[in-house]
Amino acid sequence: MSAMLLEPVCIAQSHLWLPPNGSLHGIALDRLMRWNLIAICVCCLAAHVWLIVAKLRRPRSNHAAYSTPFRWALLAALCPMYVWLAVTAQHLWAASRYAGPSLEAMQVEVVGEQFQWYFRYPGSDAAFGVTRPALANAATGNPLGLDARDPRGSDDVVSSALVLPAGREVDLRLRSVDVIHGLFIPGMRVKENTVPGLVLHVHFTPTTPGTYPILCSQVCGLGHARMQAVLSVVSPAEFDSWLAARERARSEQPAQ
Amino acid sequence: MKLRLFTTHHRILGILYLLLSLATVAIGTLLSLLMRIHRVWPDTPLPIIGLLKPEDYLALVTMHGTLMIFFVLTIAPQVGFASLVLPEQIGARNMAFPRLNAASFWIALAALLVLLAAFFVPKGAPISGWTSYPPLSAIPAAGPGEGAGMDLWLASIGLFCLSSWLAAVNILATILGERRAGMTWTRLPMTVWAWLITSILTLLVFAVLLAAIVLLFSDRHLGSSFFVPAGDLINGTIVGRGDGSPLLWLHLFWFFGHPEVYIAVLPGMGLATSLFANFARRDVPGYRIMATMLVAIGLLGLVVWGHHMFVSGMNPYAGTAFALTTMAIAVPSTVEVLGWLSMLTLPTPGGLWSSGPRFPTPMLFALGFLSFFVAGGLTGPILAQPALDSYLHNTFFVVAHFHMVMAMAGTFSIFAGIYYWFPLMTGRLMNETLGKLHFWLSIIGAWGTFFPMHLSGLAGEPRHYERLTGPATSFSGIVANERGITSAALFLAAAQLIFLWNVFWSARRGRPAQPNPWQATTLEWAPVAAFGRIDRGPYEYEIALNEMIFHPQWESASKQE
Numbered sequence: 001m002s003a004m005l006l007e008p009v010c011i012a013q014s015h016l017w018l019p020p021n022g023s024l025h026g027i028a029l030d031r032l033m034r035w036n037l038i039a040i041c042v043c044c045l046a047a048h049v050w051l052i053v054a055k056l057r058r059p060r061s062n063h064a065a066y067s068t069p070f071r072w073a074l075l076a077a078l079c080p081m082y083v084w085l086a087v088t089a090q091h092l093w094a095a096s097r098y099a100g101p102s103l104e105a106m107q108v109e110v111v112g113e114q115f116q117w118y119f120r121y122p123g124s125d126a127a128f129g130v131t132r133p134a135l136a137n138a139a140t141g142n143p144l145g146l147d148a149r150d151p152r153g154s155d156d157v158v159s160s161a162l163v164l165p166a167g168r169e170v171d172l173r174l175r176s177v178d179v180i181h182g183l184f185i186p187g188m189r190v191k192e193n194t195v196p197g198l199v200l201h202v203h204f205t206p207t208t209p210g211t212y213p214i215l216c217s218q219v220c221g222l223g224h225a226r227m228q229a230v231l232s233v234v235s236p237a238e239f240d241s242w243l244a245a246r247e248r249a250r251s252e253q254p255a256q
Numbered sequence: 257m258k259l260r261l262f263t264t265h266h267r268i269l270g271i272l273y274l275l276l277s278l279a280t281v282a283i284g285t286l287l288s289l290l291m292r293i294h295r296v297w298p299d300t301p302l303p304i305i306g307l308l309k310p311e312d313y314l315a316l317v318t319m320h321g322t323l324m325i326f327f328v329l330t331i332a333p334q335v336g337f338a339s340l341v342l343p344e345q346i347g348a349r350n351m352a353f354p355r356l357n358a359a360s361f362w363i364a365l366a367a368l369l370v371l372l373a374a375f376f377v378p379k380g381a382p383i384s385g386w387t388s389y390p391p392l393s394a395i396p397a398a399g400p401g402e403g404a405g406m407d408l409w410l411a412s413i414g415l416f417c418l419s420s421w422l423a424a425v426n427i428l429a430t431i432l433g434e435r436r437a438g439m440t441w442t443r444l445p446m447t448v449w450a451w452l453i454t455s456i457l458t459l460l461v462f463a464v465l466l467a468a469i470v471l472l473f474s475d476r477h478l479g480s481s482f483f484v485p486a487g488d489l490i491n492g493t494i495v496g497r498g499d500g501s502p503l504l505w506l507h508l509f510w511f512f513g514h515p516e517v518y519i520a521v522l523p524g525m526g527l528a529t530s531l532f533a534n535f536a537r538r539d540v541p542g543y544r545i546m547a548t549m550l551v552a553i554g555l556l557g558l559v560v561w562g563h564h565m566f567v568s569g570m571n572p573y574a575g576t577a578f579a580l581t582t583m584a585i586a587v588p589s590t591v592e593v594l595g596w597l598s599m600l601t602l603p604t605p606g607g608l609w610s611s612g613p614r615f616p617t618p619m620l621f622a623l624g625f626l627s628f629f630v631a632g633g634l635t636g637p638i639l640a641q642p643a644l645d646s647y648l649h650n651t652f653f654v655v656a657h658f659h660m661v662m663a664m665a666g667t668f669s670i671f672a673g674i675y676y677w678f679p680l681m682t683g684r685l686m687n688e689t690l691g692k693l694h695f696w697l698s699i700i701g702a703w704g705t706f707f708p709m710h711l712s713g714l715a716g717e718p719r720h721y722e723r724l725t726g727p728a729t730s731f732s733g734i735v736a737n738e739r740g741i742t743s744a745a746l747f748l749a750a751a752q753l754i755f756l757w758n759v760f761w762s763a764r765r766g767r768p769a770q771p772n773p774w775q776a777t778t779l780e781w782a783p784v785a786a787f788g789r790i791d792r793g794p795y796e797y798e799i800a801l802n803e804m805i806f807h808p809q810w811e812s813a814s815k816q817e
Contacts, residue, residue: 015733016712032643036638036641036644037638040635040638043634044634050597051601054602071591075590078586082583086640086641090643092643093646096646098573114399133487178489178490179389179391180391191646192569196485213729215729216718217650217719219383219384220392222311222383224720224722225310225722225723228726
């Protein structure tokens with residue numbers, strides 16, 4: 001198990017379509033996406049077919065009606081479609097973004113930095129230690145600048161891979177050290193920028209165990225295309241043993 | 257007509273603007289081909305240039321976007337075509353301020369040269385994309401090209417703002433003040449309505465862009481901190497001095513950036529309406545509604561900028577508000593599209609078709625515009641939904657969307673305008689056979705290039721990726737698709753050689769044009785400038801005894817009867 005997490009993983013995206021969904025809200029999102037794509041493909045085809053067919057059966061005289069009422073009828077048919085698209089989409093957006101995470105949601109901090117993702121787990125005290133940019137030094141094993149004077153940080157675990165238990169909601173706390181990055185986990189249907197100076201939150205529930213790529217979706221400099229990491233969704237038992245191992249390793253380290 | 261430099265003649269300036277755009281589009285296309293080739297063969301050295309580094313790819317993206325959006329899609333349809341025909345279309349002799357028009361052209365040329373100079377400074381052109389999000393664009397240490405290259409970018413866009421402003425003031429003053437007696441609002445050709453609304457948009461939004469650029473310049477050189485937050489750590493150095501907000505730049509930039517795409521596409525909508533009327537030999541049904549909807553699209557365009565920022569850290573309630581305003585644009589856009597479709601396929605008020613629409617090259621390109629406007633426009637309501645955008649944002653789906661609805665619809669309308677107004681520029685017609693060949697190869701190439709990008713985007717491929725395989729993922733399933741896109745892009749670019757040949761050959765050897773060769777009704781085609789008060793609408797065609805007759809605006813209605 002731990003070997004799988006340490007090995008560099010390369011996940012192939014083998015479809016010309018949405019990658020397999022591994023999250024709870026992704027089911028509704030995929031359904032919404034499918035219906036939207038069908039609706040616009042039909043409209044696009046209809047417009048082209050209308051144009052071409054009308055050209056082919058040339059010229060017919062004495063169409064009785066002037067075109068305007070027909071146009072208004074079509075518009076009247078299309079407007080409810082737009083309203084439907086707008087309302088259903090807001091429903092899903094509200095469910096995932098207006099409402100905060102449940103109180104039991106697991107906290108993980110995601111920090112973007114040119115050109116690397118860091119994931120910080122708060123440890124047994126469930127609180128993140130203070131970080132200071134002036135203390136950040138990746139070479140000494142403190143890339144985020146954890147302040148050793150803050151006891152809450154003494155059990156924080158910093159990882160370069162994101163490991164999450166299946167079936168438990170996670171609340172990601174998004175930060176950036178330097179420039180704007182974009183946290184994008186296609187398999188979790190999650191995207192939110194990490195903005196320096198802001199702490200943003202996004203929450204979701206991974207459901208299907210497996211590995212998923214984590215990408216950067218906001219151009220952030222020359223290494224943008226290789227700013228990637230791996231999300232492993234594992235069973236709760238595997239997750240607990242992984243986190244316990246990381247916490248043990250953390251407590252054996254000298255204090256930063 | 258002799259092409260003289262330092263002229264203030266509106267038509268010659270119009271030609272100069274179009275030549276500027278033509279040179280720019282050639283450069284911008286070459287940059288995009290390098291990008292396409294690099295994406296599918298990232299480790300193959302290119303002839304002359306050698307191996308492209310990741311930062312070179314991003315510099316190409318930035319310069320491609322900046323060149324195409326500002327110097328092609330803003331200049332050609334707006335000030336280029338307006339300089340060419342606007343004064344005649346409203347019965348004026350020249351623009352309201354001819355010298356301002358010339359000044360605006362020379363400033364635009366200076367802006368272009370300053371921008372291109374960014375390729376030749378140490379560390380090259382900026383890599384932060386045409387949107388230049390800080391802190392990447394604010395801190396020279398954040399990446400190669402963010403030093404001198406970024407300064408040149410800022411200087412160029414600052415100059416461009418000035419040029420656009422002067423042009424917009426000029427167009428606005430011309431439309432408001434120079435119309436001939438009798439040229440009432442409902443007798444304006446639809447192109448004039450489009451230029452009216454884009455000029456107002458230009459005045460409002462380029463002012464904001466200029467302000468944003470001054471603030472960013474100040475952050476870079478004057479020690480301010482509008483966009484850089486406290487404690488910002490770049491390359492091991494703390495650069496954040498005050499407590500600025502990168503989101504402020506996003507708001508300022510997109511307040512400009514969204515109306516900007518309407519500035520690019522509204523003139524094409526006006527031109528397509530005119531061409532459909534001209535070549536379908538009919539009126540514009542619901543002229544007042546069509547004009548009102550153009551205005552509505554422009555005004556709604558001012559309140560939708562947040563849809564570029566759904567996942568940027570903006571309040572999610574604001575996301576909903578911007579989603580609803582964005583969806584609202586679908587309504588006037590649908591009215592326009594249905595108006596065009598009914599113009600093209602449904603009979604005129606008389607209930608009779610004459611010979612039906614004709615399909616010379618300008619009409620074909622106007623139909624191409626319609627095809628891309630529909631196909632690219634329809635993905636708009638998808639991206640306007642924050643829930644779906646939270647997956648699609650910054651993927652190739654977005655690249656496909658704006659290349660269809662802005663780049664291709666815009667370019668096809670520019671082609672339509674050039675083929676249509678070529679006789680006014682040179683006294684000759686462009687070659688029809690080559691024109692039709694150019695159209696069919698272009699529409700096949702453009703659909704083949706940009707439609708498959710939707711699929712790469714659905715698969716999750718982000719923008720600005722110089723290669724498809726990274727440390728954690730390999731987009732192996734989309735490699736074939738990406739190779740197909742690159743081939744189609746090369747095909748599309750090659751087809752443009754036919755156009756170049758046609759332009760330069762026809763300018764000297766083309767068939768001399770009769771006066772009013774398209775049997776148009778609008779005033780730019782009037783054979784003599786000596787006509788009096790206007791008392792006709794812009795598109796008066798009618799059928800009498802099964803024969804098509806048309807009434808140009810320069811013919812007096814009272815004299816006929």
